[in-house]
Amino acid sequence: MRFCYRCGISESEGGPLIDGLCQICYRKENPVLLIEGEINTELCGNCGSYKKRGVWVDPHSYELEELIFEVADNALLETIGDSLDERIREFKIVHFDELEETVELPVGKALVAFRPIDWHIEYFPAIITYEVRVKAKTHELQRELHDEAKKVTVYVRQTVCPRCSKFLGGYFEAILQVRAEDRPLTEEERKAIGKLVEDKVDEIMRRDRMGFIQDTIEKEEGLDFYMGSTSSARKLAQAIRERFGGTISEAYELVGVDRQTSREVYRTSVSVRIPKFQKGDLVTDRHGNVYEVERVDGKGMGMRNLATLESEHRDWKTIKREGMDVVEGEISEAMVTSITPTEVQLMDMQTYETYELGRPPMELREGEVYRMVEVRGRKYFLGRKE
Ligand SMILES: [Zn+2]
Numbered sequence: 214m215r216f217c218y219r220c221g222i223s224e225s226e227g228g229p230l231i232d233g234l235c236q237i238c239y240r241k242e243n244p245v246l247l248i249e250g251e252i253n254t255e256l257c258g259n260c261g262s263y264k265k266r267g268v269w270v271d272p273h274s275y276e277l278e279e280l281i282f283e284v285a286d287n288a289l290l291e292t293i294g295d296s297l298d299e300r301i302r303e304f305k306i307v308h309f310d311e312l313e314e315t316v317e318l319p320v321g322k323a324l325v326a327f328r329p330i331d332w333h334i335e336y337f338p339a340i341i342t343y344e345v346r347v348k349a350k351t352h353e354l355q356r357e358l359h360d361e362a363k364k365v366t367v368y369v370r371q372t373v374c375p376r377c378s379k380f381l382g383g384y385f386e387a388i389l390q391v392r393a394e395d396r397p398l399t400e401e402e403r404k405a406i407g408k409l410v411e412d413k414v415d416e417i418m419r420r421d422r423m424g425f426i427q428d429t430i431e432k433e434e435g436l437d438f439y440m441g442s443t444s445s446a447r448k449l450a451q452a453i454r455e456r457f458g459g460t461i462s463e464a465y466e467l468v469g470v471d472r473q474t475s476r477e478v479y480r481t482s483v484s485v486r487i488p489k490f491q492k493g494d495l496v497t498d499r500h501g502n503v504y505e506v507e508r509v510d511g512k513g514m515g516m517r518n519l520a521t522l523e524s525e526h527r528d529w530k531t532i533k534r535e536g537m538d539v540v541e542g543e544i545s546e547a548m549v550t551s552i553t554p555t556e557v558q559l560m561d562m563q564t565y566e567t568y569e570l571g572r573p574p575m576e577l578r579e580g581e582v583y584r585m586v587e588v589r590g591r592k593y594f595l596g597r598k599e
């Protein structure tokens with residue numbers, strides 16, 4: 214007959230013995246929940262982020278009470294994961310009900326339930342006390358599962374995350390410059406770009422926490438965005454080019470030497486230059502065709518040939534190859550005085566001079582006034598005066 218060496222009970226009564234211990238003494242001598250009674254954690258008082266497995270992440274909720282519980286739950290869970298006995302190879306978080314009902318588990322598996330039972334979260338540090346209960350099996354011969362409970366208090370303190378400390382300190386890594394070719398940005402473009410950048414930064418910040426805008430500077434010629442990360446500046450430049458067309462270039466400026474690594478520190482300027490063309494511009498190509506720009510986008514321009522009055526879309530490559538450029542046109546108004554199958558006679562509404570033009574492929578009516586434009590000595594119909 215064998216006996217438990219700790220309490221002396223016989224194997225037939227308290228067994229089977231495991232490593233010389235009865236069932237009860239085995240469980241007592243081999244606790245599985247090795248968690249300390251206190252856990253300290255912190256969240257950024259500026260942005261609400263907190264450390265998850267050592268990495269700062271944004272919270273799911275910015276509502277303060279939910280946020281504090283989110284941070285405390287996370288710290289508790291991470292600590293539980295780190296403080297289960299090494300024989301536990303796998304654990305699962307379950308509700309207390311499920312834990313209650315569980316009477317058998319495979320060796321090496323644990324079920325964990327936790328719930329807050331007391332909290333003071335009106336000011337920092339926020340203090341939340343949890344009840345943690347674990348059931349587990351660590352040995353084949355166990356008749357009953359380990360069943361342990363503990364109270365754990367989590368202290369949530371406020372700090373400033375590295376990102377916010379850089380942001381609050383005025384840090385930036387790159388400058389995104391938005392310009393237009395050969396002209397300043399228009400008010401309309403400034404607004405559209407500002408909105409685009411704002412939306413895109415929200416999206417970027419979900420992956421790149423340093424992608425923030427430190428500052429926006431309105432310049433006469435365009436906009437400067439001071440960015441927390443170079444990759445964020447690049448992504449914004451691409452988004453702007455996709456919408457407006459244009460070219461992107463980068464320049465680097467030596468701004469100093471890192472005292473810790475003795476490495477030279479460069480600041481990147483990412484420039485996006487949108488095309489000079491705007492809706493309403495008159496443009497010519499190298500064949501002498503004249504167009505009115507109807508639309509400008511990332512792919513190219515929609516424009517109307519003023520001789521054929523047909524609309525076409527040209528991509529930026531073609532626009533460049535065709536040497537398209539803006540031309541000045543002189544706008545006037547003229548009344549159609551007579552129409553023949555091939556010609557139209559008009560009278561200028563300002564000078565009352567009459568002139569003739571080839572009949573354009575559009576419907577004309579005698580006595581009606583039309584908007585005209587003269588480009589390089591040739592007049593074109595723009596449309597009927599409204
Ligand atoms: Zn015993």
Ligand SMILES: [Zn+2]
Pocket residue numbers: 257258259260261262373374375376377378
């Ligand atoms: Zn922060």
